[in-house]
Amino acid sequence: MMSGLNPEVPLDWQLNKSLLECTSQLFLSSHLSDITFIFPNEHPIVNIPAHKFILGIRSPVFETMFCGALPAGETVKIIDNTSSAFKAMIKFMYTDRSEFNSSSEAIETMQAAHKYRIPLLAEICASYMENSVTTENVCCILDQAFLYDLTRLQTRCRKFIDENASQVFRTEGFTMLTPSTLGLILESDDLRLDECEVYQAAVVWAGSECSRQELRVTGENKRKVLGDAFYQLRFPHIPLQTFSEVVSREGLLTNEEVIDLFRYHASETKKPVEFCNNARRSLPSxxxxxxxxxxxxxxxxxxxxxxxxxxxxxxxxxxxxxxxxxxxxxxxxxxxxxxxxxxxxxxxxxxxxxxxxxxxxxxxxxxxxxxxxxxxxxxxxxxxxxxxxxxxxxxxxxxxxxxxxxxxxxxxxxxxxxxxxxxxxxxxxxxxxxxxxxxxxxxxxxxxxxxxxxxxxxxxxxxxxxxxx
The missing domain is CATH 2.60.120.820 (PHR domain)
Known part of the structure; x- marks a missing residue:
């Protein structure tokens, strides 16, 4: 027999079930649903039915949304999360279970978990990402780790980048880093990469950032978008020939800086320059x-x-x-x-x-x-x-x-x-x-x-x- 409230739901469906089993039964079900989340920016438009009581007892944000001074109606539009990430989030709220097929799913779900203040789910997402770091995704994961102040995940990603800099710096994800995250990567003394390659990777990133900001790709603008990260480049440790034939001609350094660095290379006393002079502890040869x-x-x-x-x-x-x-x-x-x-x-x-x-x-x-x-x-x-x-x-x-x-x-x-x-x-x-x-x-x-x-x-x-x- 079917329930009189919803002909698609069996009669007495609650019998012999625990509370968790009952809420799991209601996940994505319109039975007893009193709220619908709409994703207007997706094609086709996605509608997700839900239950205010379940969401309210799992998230203070939803509790305020439904029981505050200006309670939401029967429909809520969501434009800053994907429907897949939102489903993964409310699945955890209904079932206490979570599963991800990729690090990108975990990142999107973690963003939703932070927005709706579900810290247990955010920790699960971070743990998944910590065990799923690759050369292709580490830069995106590190950006999120800094954004949400996830110290353990930051440490895992930075160690991975230090040990695999040659591969990581060639990925598309590296060119998409935020300026602040780039600076934190370049400040590391443990990058296992020669300084000329670090410089070249930073220049490639700067060219991509100029395009994102709709700036002409010039040496002056590359330096501008690099910001403080520019001073994390160890120019004194770039071989003289590469500095002379490449770096000095790309327009990122002023004439005075070029002269100072030439003097540094020519001098036996190695007078200080304004750039970082710490040698990176790269892999021994x-x-x-x-x-x-x-x-x-x-x-x-x-x-x-x-x-x-x-x-x-x-x-x-x-x-x-x-x-x-x-x-x-x-x-x-x-x-x-x-x-x-x-x-x-x-x-x-x-x-x-x-x-x-x-x-x-x-x-x-x-x-x-x-x-x-x-x-x-x-x-x-x-x-x-x-x-x-x-x-x-x-x-x-x-x-x-x-x-x-x-x-x-x-x-x-x-x-x-x-x-x-x-x-x-x-x-x-x-x-x-x-x-x-x-x-x-x-x-x-x-x-x-x-x-x-x-x-x-x-x-x-x-x-x-x-x-x-």
Whole structure:
């Protein structure tokens, strides 16, 4: 038999049911309903029936809405929540149960829970998000965590971003961050990312923010929308070449700031600048050396020393612990400059050119005579000067202007040339002698990576520095 009040409801439906079972039976039911929530902005328009008494005893906001000085009528329009989030909220109010299919559903439901002051549901939403953080959603979740002052969720998201900055900074969610949240991310000393990449990510965000604010995308406007976050960029820790060729030309810094930062890079005393100078505690790099044991001088070479080697980085069985390997620095053998008419000199600096290219897969044979003629694609090309200060120093470490992501199992061609730039040598022919020699072929296991080298024994490449994420 059906109830006389509602022919769709069985007669005596309440029998042998607990209070929770009865209220659960009424969820989304028009039986005994005395209020309807309408969502006019959705197509088609959604109507949700409900019961004032149940909503009123679960939420002080609904109690005021229905029993206050100006009580609501039989219909209420909702324009600031989605119908799906509203249903999830009142499902919890009727049944004490909640379930989400995605972090976006949890975020929308949490927004409704805060609006209608249902803290238990808000905590459930936050807990779900805490266990559902990914590179794609972490920025959106962090924005909500700051908005609602959810300390534990903030800590979880910030730690995740610190450890996965390379991936997170490339997502659409990063470009949608609020300015205040961006600033809090950039102030972290624990971001596992090189400063030039942090800067580039901030510039991309600023371009998106200019578009949102309908501003011309210029250097001046990018700095304007970055606000205080701009001063969290560690300009003193951006490599000089990248600063010179990229950062100084993009218009975010004033002429005076550019000059001050050039002076900072050129000065040995490192006078303070107005930007943050704390080095981020990024992931340590691993040195993979191809150096022979012992201190052995190499043969002299006229004018310059050059070398091209190939190397391969393969993730070992611990691959689940290594998601990405990057080439961040090179170790170059120290060099002595000689002149056939004068005594031995140690140059103030040498000019170095570096080229990194990738080769086709499966080029691992030792007898690859056509190695230098294979088609390849430039990944990094740079020229710069760096100092040699002591004849006792075997190796000088040179940071690449920008780290290069390496593909698991691919072979790469690395070419390095060292030229003398000693300005006082005006007479006679110049020669370069390297203070050491390398091993032609070598395979090294280190930090979850297998690195294979093939090359000559007389070139300047001592080692490569890899950083793993």
């Amino acid at each position: 691993v040195m993979i050396s191809r150096m022979q044991d012992g201190f052995r001088r190499n043969n002299m070479s006229k004018g310059c020393r050059t070398e091209a080697i190939k190397f391969q980085v393969t993730f070992t069985k611990k691959r689940e612990q290594v998601q990405q390997a990057r080439l961040v620095s090179l170790g170059l053998l120290n060099a002595v400059i000689r002149c056939d008419m004068e005594d031995e000199y140690f140059a103030n600096s040498h000019l170095v050119t570096i080229e990194l290219e990738y080769l086709s897969m499966n080029t691992e044979s030792d007898s690859d005579d056509d190695f230098f003629d294979r088609p390849s694609k430039d990944l990094a090309v740079s020229s710069f000067c760096f100092p040699f200060t002591s004849k006792e120093t075997k190796c000088i470490t040179v940071d690449l202007p920008k780290p290069v992501d390496l593909t698991d199992g691919r072979w790469y061609k690395l070419s390095v040339t060292i030229y003398s730039s000693h300005k006082t040598m005006l007479k006679g022919k110049q020669y370069i002698q390297l203070l050491g020699s390398a091993i032609k072929s070598k395979v090294i296991l280190e930090s979850g990576l297998k690195v294979g080298f093939q090359g000559s024994t007389h070139g300047p490449i001592h080692s490569i520095y890899l950083r793993t994420d």
